[in-house]
Structures are given as C-alpha cells and as structure tokens.
Amino acid sequence: MKVVIMAGGKGLRFWPRSVETKPKQFLALTSNESMLQQTYQRFSKYVDVADIYVVAGSSYIPLIREQLPLLDPSRMIVEPYQRDTGPCMALTARFFLQQELDDVIVTTPSDQYIPDDAELMNVLREAEMIARKDESIVTLGIVPTRPETGFGYIRADANSTLGQAKRVLRFVEKPNEQRAREFMKEPNMYWNSGIFIWKPSTINYYMKLHQSEMWNKLWLSDLPLEHVYASLPRLSVDYAILEKAERVYTIPVHFVWDDVGSWNALERVFPTDERGNLFFGDVHSLHATNSIIYAEGQKVVAIGVNDLIIVSTKDGLLVCPKSEEQNIKLAISMMEASK
Structure with missing residues (x-):
C-alpha cells in the first residue's frame, strides 16, 4: 500500500495566517510541526517512506523540500497548475501507471487532525483488501458527533455491506444547519473524510468512463504537461467520478478526526x-x-x-x-x- 499526501490547497478559510504563498498545510496549527509534517510522520510509522508520495502544485515544491527534506524528489507528483482534486487524482493515477505500478494507494489530505494513527492504519488495511477488487473505491466515513455544516456527507446502505464497509448510496454537499441536524438522526450518514483508498487502474477505469476528454488529454496529447494541464477543467474528484462510480464503499469510523478547515476547528x-x-x-x-x-x-x-x-x-x-x-x-x- 502506498500513500499519496495531497498538499495543494490554498486554505483560504484560515486567512490571514494561511496565504497563497504559504497555505495552512505548511503551518503549525495543532502542534509544533506543520500539518504536512504531521501527516507524513503519521504514515511513516507504518508505511515504508519509499511508499509515501506528495502531490502539489509546482509553486509549493520548495516548501515541501524544506519541510520534508527526506522525501526523495522522485516521490513528488507535481501539478503545473491548481486544477482541484479531479485533475489531481487523474495526474496521480497517470504517474503510477506510467511506471507500471498498480498497488493500492491511499490519497489523503495533508491538513487533517487524527491523533489515533494506529486505529487509522487498522482501518486502512481493511480498506486496502476491498480496494484490490473489481474497480472498488473505499472511503472512510466519520461517524458525526455534531450537526456540522462545514463538511460534506456520505449516505450509506446498511443492507449492502462488505465486511465493515457499507455501499455508498450518494455523496451529499455541505448542508445547512437544519439538514445537518436531520442527518444526525440518520444512522447511515457519515462525514466525508476525503480519504480514499483505490488503485491507480481504478481511477483510470472511472476517468475513462466518466471524464474521457480530460483523461485522453493527459494520456494522448503530444504537448508538454504544462500546456495540457492548463486546459483541464476545475473539477472536484467527487463530481468528476465518485458520484458516478458504481462500486464505492465507506467504512464507518469513530476515532477523533477533524479536517482543521477553519479557525473554529481549533x-x-x-x-x-x-x-x-x-x-x-x-x-x-x-x-x-x-x-x-x-x-x-x-x-x-x-x-x-x-x-x-x-x-x-x-x-x-x-x-x-x-x-x-x-x-x-x-x-x-x-x-x-x-x-
């Protein structure tokens, strides 16, 4: 299993501490280490450092090198421009498939607070087994502890399970407060953690199926990547493929989790x-x-x-x-x- 840390966001909701030249993933918000450093350390306890990668825009590469000096440049996946998580995941899949690597990858944000990393890894190992099969995608669904309006949600089917995982019925946009309170009463509604477990070939399968124009540009164009990437649409991976994919599962988890997305999170x-x-x-x-x-x-x-x-x-x-x-x-x- 490989880990890909996504470190390309702007973190605007933490302005003016988080700014474009140094967004929140490069700041020490919850400890003496930056959020990126914490995320790297979290996984390096359990995964060989040779299997940890970082994907980010080219402008952030100097910051990554400064904060993660042991990260080999060959494990940096560089986006020429910021184009949201859809193109980012397509580029990540291409990066591995061009090297004929198709191990399960965990794609994870770089700015999450997860103090119980042992429990996280236990769940990821189970997710890895599911993600090996039949173009299956697995995400972690956080059991809600409050009516939160700042997170997206996942509605799951308790009658369609695979081990601890439940089949995802749909991804739900950030709700207003009334809907968030209603979601708290539903037993199969979870916060969308943004952590996905899948194979590069699975991303390839769904991109070809649902975003063929974008995928073909990345794979078939003779132009330099910088020119191709500039023409790609700004799409979230949820909209690009997850909402359309046939085999998406979520594993409900109860451990402490926060995306540290705004000042109130502190x-x-x-x-x-x-x-x-x-x-x-x-x-x-x-x-x-x-x-x-x-x-x-x-x-x-x-x-x-x-x-x-x-x-x-x-x-x-x-x-x-x-x-x-x-x-x-x-x-x-x-x-x-x-x-």
Whole structure:
C-alpha cells in the first residue's frame, strides 16, 4: 500500500495566517510541526517512506523540500497548475501507471487532525483488501458527533455491506444547519473524510468512463504537461467520478478526526479558558468571551467582544463572528478578484 499526501490547497478559510504563498498545510496549527509534517510522520510509522508520495502544485515544491527534506524528489507528483482534486487524482493515477505500478494507494489530505494513527492504519488495511477488487473505491466515513455544516456527507446502505464497509448510496454537499441536524438522526450518514483508498487502474477505469476528454488529454496529447494541464477543467474528484462510480464503499469510523478547515476547528483541538476563549500570541482581553484571537508580531487588546474570530498578522486583519466563518473563503476570494 502506498500513500499519496495531497498538499495543494490554498486554505483560504484560515486567512490571514494561511496565504497563497504559504497555505495552512505548511503551518503549525495543532502542534509544533506543520500539518504536512504531521501527516507524513503519521504514515511513516507504518508505511515504508519509499511508499509515501506528495502531490502539489509546482509553486509549493520548495516548501515541501524544506519541510520534508527526506522525501526523495522522485516521490513528488507535481501539478503545473491548481486544477482541484479531479485533475489531481487523474495526474496521480497517470504517474503510477506510467511506471507500471498498480498497488493500492491511499490519497489523503495533508491538513487533517487524527491523533489515533494506529486505529487509522487498522482501518486502512481493511480498506486496502476491498480496494484490490473489481474497480472498488473505499472511503472512510466519520461517524458525526455534531450537526456540522462545514463538511460534506456520505449516505450509506446498511443492507449492502462488505465486511465493515457499507455501499455508498450518494455523496451529499455541505448542508445547512437544519439538514445537518436531520442527518444526525440518520444512522447511515457519515462525514466525508476525503480519504480514499483505490488503485491507480481504478481511477483510470472511472476517468475513462466518466471524464474521457480530460483523461485522453493527459494520456494522448503530444504537448508538454504544462500546456495540457492548463486546459483541464476545475473539477472536484467527487463530481468528476465518485458520484458516478458504481462500486464505492465507506467504512464507518469513530476515532477523533477533524479536517482543521477553519479557525473554529481549533476549539476542537485546544482547550479554551474559563470564559470560553482561545488565545494565541500576545493577546490581552477584558470581558471577552467565547472568542478566538490570534496575534502575530504585535499586541492585540480585545474588550467586551463575544463570539468573534480576530486574527492579526503581517498579511492582514480578520474580524469575523464565529457564526460567519464559512464566508471567510468567499470574502477573501472577492477581495482577491477586486485587485
């Protein structure tokens, strides 16, 4: 089994700490190591380092080399441009198949918090056995612990199983709060972890079937990869093939997991003070409650604030109600577009 760590995201919801030149996967958010370093260490305990790969955009290769100096350059899968997870997975499959390698691969985000790595590996070994068969795709479904609106969901069929795995009926987009509360009552609804276990030939099979134009460009064009990749559509792998694939299974898991996708996620990793606050850096408060405040390189004084996210770095200042954090990405995208 091989592991492919996806390290190409922009992490806009962690702005202004996460910026395009150094997004969140390269930041130390939950420990003294960056999220990428944690992910690499998590798998290197159980998988030969020669079987760990990283896929990312070309602009991030210097950061990867700096943070993972032992990673051989031959195990870096380089995207010329960012084109979302659909083209990223197609390129990854091509990378292995061109070397006539078709071992099961685990494709995993680089920014997840999973303290129980032993239990993770136990589940991945079971998923590996399923993924060897008949173009089967396996994902890990996290048993929900709260009505979460920031994650996608998986609806599974309890009557169609393969060991602990359940057949996936459909992938569900991020819900509003009412739907998230309804999902909590359904016994076969799980958070979509974004961790997939499959063979390169399985990706090949479904790409040829459902995204033939993109797949043919990658395989048949005589143009340099940079030219081909620039013409590929921005598609998530969920939309590109997973929602259309015939044999997708999910293994429900109960271990602690978080995608650390936004500032509020840090409250699920670190304890808050007696007033419900979480402070980082040189922060001073008076009558502040239930707030997350991050100060980098300067003092921050917060008086009488409640339920706010306040982040001050050299790249900018964010002031946002915690309930509005899902709009941070939209607001930053609008700001960038207005330049």
